Amino acid sequence: MSFLAELWQFMKVRKKFWLAPIILTLLLLGGLIVLTQGSAVAPFIYTLF
Numbered sequence: 001m002s003f004l005a006e007l008w009q010f011m012k013v014r015k016k017f018w019l020a021p022i023i024l025t026l027l028l029l030g031g032l033i034v035l036t037q038g039s040a041v042a043p044f045i046y047t048l049f
Contacts, residue, residue, distance in 0.1 A: 011019055 007023075011017055
């Protein structure tokens with residue numbers, strides 16, 4: 001959790017708020033891949049990429 005707090009402080013100080021949607025999207029896509037790794041939905045998710 002300290003990494004997230006440090007990242008937020010960096011974005012706040014350096015005015016890099018445009019990084020937030022990119023990081024959020026990467027986290028959501030990574031979570032989607034991890035959650036569907038062993039399921040029957042996995043082939044359909046991988047066709048998106």
